Amino acid sequence: MSLQRVTQSGSLFLDASGAQMTLRGVNLGGDSKVPYPDGGTQFPSDFADHREVSFIGRPFPLAEADEHLARIARWGFNTLRLLTTWEAVEHAGPGLYDDVYLDYFAEVARLAGEHGLYLFVDFHQDVWSRMTGGDGAPGWIFESVGLDFTAFASAEAAHVMQARYDYTSTEKRQATYPQMSWGSNYRLPANGVMWTLFWAGRWVTPDFTIDGENVQDFLQGHYLGAMDAVAQRLAHMPHVLGFDTLNEPGLGWLAQPLSYRHLAASAANPERPRIGPALAPLDALALARGCAVSVPVLTRQEDGSAAPTDERVFNPDRVSIWRDGTTCPFEAAGVYRLEGGAPVALREDAFTARNGRNVKLDDDVFAPFYARVAETIRRRQPAWSVFAEMDAFAHAAGRLFPRELPERVVNASHWYDVRTLYLKRFEPRDGLEATAARFRDELGGIASAADAFPGGAPTLIGEFGIPYDLAGGADYARWAAGQRDSLWPQHEAALDLMYDAIDALGLHSTQWNYTASNRNDLRIGDNWNQEDLSIFSADQIDDARHPDAGGRALGGFCRPYAPRVQGRTALVSFDRDSGRFELRFTADASIAGATVIYAPRVQYPDGWVVRFEGVPAEIVRDDARQRIALRALSSGEAVLTLERPPADPL
Incomplete structure (x- = not known):
């Protein structure tokens, strides 16, 4: 299938004809974080083979790709957030790219188109x-900076499933x-x-x-070098939209006073504390040096917070x-x-001050990094967008994107309930309407x-998504x-309310x-840390x-929407109970091609009734592809339901 290139224009995504596109997709895939075939966290490992691993087969072997x-x-879905990792590309050593994997990844990308x-x-x-x-x-990377990752578990410097989980036990959930x-x-x-060395x-x-x-420069240079190696392989593919900057990056100790232990959100630090030891940067540095450190421990509370x-x-x-021998x-x-x-x-402000002023995470950390990502990928394809992320807690903590941004940057933030x-429960305590309103407010x-x-x-x-366990x-x-x-x-x-909010906000x-x-x-779940958020499971075939x-909860996410609009969208809504879908838009007859509606059998098992008013139009039904194409013959306000x-009457 030949796809028109889609590019960013202000707040919109437009195809080459000028039609407004809605990108509705899925991350592929959750197991691309780990090597193939036995790299999942359900298998014990000491990571001794880290230079020899292969990610060929993630997200699936090529023989299964079409399925x-x-x-x-x-x-x-019309869009993939296609996962890879720095390790997948450069696991063998500095500058040693896995060309066979890069060829495999490029073929997965080509087949997606x-x-x-x-x-x-x-x-x-x-x-x-x-x-x-x-x-x-x-x-x-750890060897390069002088760290011994084989000591992390015994020093309690990292919380790793393979070091804490008893794989001989029949218990699948374990307190350790x-x-x-x-x-x-x-x-x-x-x-x-x-993270502190990477950013600062x-x-x-x-x-x-x-x-x-x-x-x-060494760390960021190698990360961006791996990104460039992928970009070279994909630059000629018109269906590739761009690159994400870096998934949910950590901040290390930046913006933290050296002796500060974060035990609760405050006006000075509104970020929610996380479970685990409340280590100040100084505590962590001492622990890394081989000191015993006594600190408070935070645990998960009933409302999801940590205390x-x-x-x-x-x-x-x-x-x-x-x-x-390392200092x-x-x-x-x-x-x-x-x-x-x-x-x-010795320097309480080591991570909070720079050149005599307070560190600004947006301008000092993210702005120069976004610029480097944009420069890296646009050397290969100038039309690509930069899908920008800050750290996962930025929005909750009130941190904003930088003021200085490259051209064509997408707000690619994440959100979970x-x-x-x-x-691991969906129990709207205040009722569905209040939960729906909260989702809209948060998004x-x-x-x-x-x-x-x-x-x-x-x-x-x-x-965004939900755990299936x-x-x-x-x-x-x-x-x-x-x-x-x-x-x-x-x-x-839960999914229905999430997509209702996404539709209402035009996201x-x-x-x-x-x-x-x-x-x-x-x-097992998604093969990573017992997480299970996949909309597909082979166990359900x-x-x-x-x-x-293999589909899970299709009724929640498989729903009508307009992936392409011959004009500009004004309103999209869907009521799952009644099956009523409504699209309001301003039709532009000068735009070639048709408005396309996805109308899934999951929601319309007995077919659908189409109504259209506002301007003259040609309507073509494609039941086999679950699509309706509507070509406006003149411009003006239009409504499709x-x-x-x-x-049938009894």
Whole structure:
């Protein structure tokens, strides 16, 4: 299938004919964070093979590509947020790119276009790397800066499933590795060291060099080099929209006083604290050096927040995570020193001040990084957009995007309903209407950030979604017992409200996620840290010939919308109970082609009734593709509605 190039124009995405496009997609895939085939966190590992791993086969083997991409397109998605990682590209060593993987990734991207799917590339990371409890950076990076990742677990410098989980036990949920606990790594020493050097090595550790360049330039240079290697392979593909900057980056210790322990949100620091030890940067630096540190511990509360409930000593065995012969670069830079085995702060403002002024995360950290990403990818394809992310907690903490931005930047922020995500329940305490209003308010607040972008910008919610293991995976058990009707009621209700808000606000989106290797198993899920947010599971295929085989909660996300409008959209709404869909738009007959409506069988099993008024038009139904094409013959205000046909009288 040949797709017109879609480019950003102010706050809109337009195709080459000038039609307004709505990008509605899915992240592909959740297991692309880990090597293929046995790199998932359901397998024990010491990461000793980090230089030899392969990501060929993520998100799926090429022999399966058509099956999965056709299913995604059938479900109405027209866009992929296509995942890769820095490790996938450069795992073998500095500058050693995996050309076979790059060829594989480019072929997955090409095939996506054949199935009518646009895409943008997401260089994914979570809490820096697999060796620090997440994914992203290659293992040799730690060696380059002088860290020994094999010591992280014993020093309690990282919270890693493979180090805490008893793989011999039949218990799939274990107290030693609580659900959604991987995020606590952001506040632990290994993440603190790496993110601080990545963002601020030039001014915090100016004399720390690797191969003749400052550590910050070394780290960012290799990350962007991997991005450039992918960009070269995709530059000729018209359906590629651009690149994400970096998934949910951490901040290290930036903007934190050296001795400050974050125990609760405050006016000075409105960010929600995370579960785990409340380490001040000084505590973390001491722990990394091999000191035992006593600090408060925060645990998850019933409302999803974190609060201190205990205090304990960390790293009691006094294990250093610095390699033999390596000096801590922060100690060398005069940030602190050890006296009698205890840390002493020398520069309390080491991470909060720069050149005699307060650090500005937007201007000092993100603005120059966005500029480098834009420069990197646009050397290969000038038309590409930059899908910009700040850290995952930026919006909640009131942090804004930089004032200085490259041209054609998309607000690609993420949003999750925290209660559902962390508590694994969807129970609207204030009723569905109040929950719907809250979703609109939260998403609207995120979208409002784009108002300040020069020239305006679209908002594409790069991640949102729901865990499918709600209530301990109760729906898995019902499926295994043979139940096929009335599954996923909570999931469909939650997704319905989310897409209602997205429609009402006119947002673009890529749901998290589609994982081809997903299993209805509390230990496995998406193959990563027991998360399970995939809209597909191979364990739910009864009849492989059925086009919707493996789908989860289709009624919640498989819904009508207008991927292309011959003009400009004014209103989109859908009521799942009645099946009524409404599109209001200003038709522009000078734009070639038709307005396209996706009308899924999931919502219209007996077909649909189309009504159109406002201007003369030609309407073509394509039942097989679940599409309606409407070509306006003159310009003006127009309204299209879809409804389910009336039931046959008894």
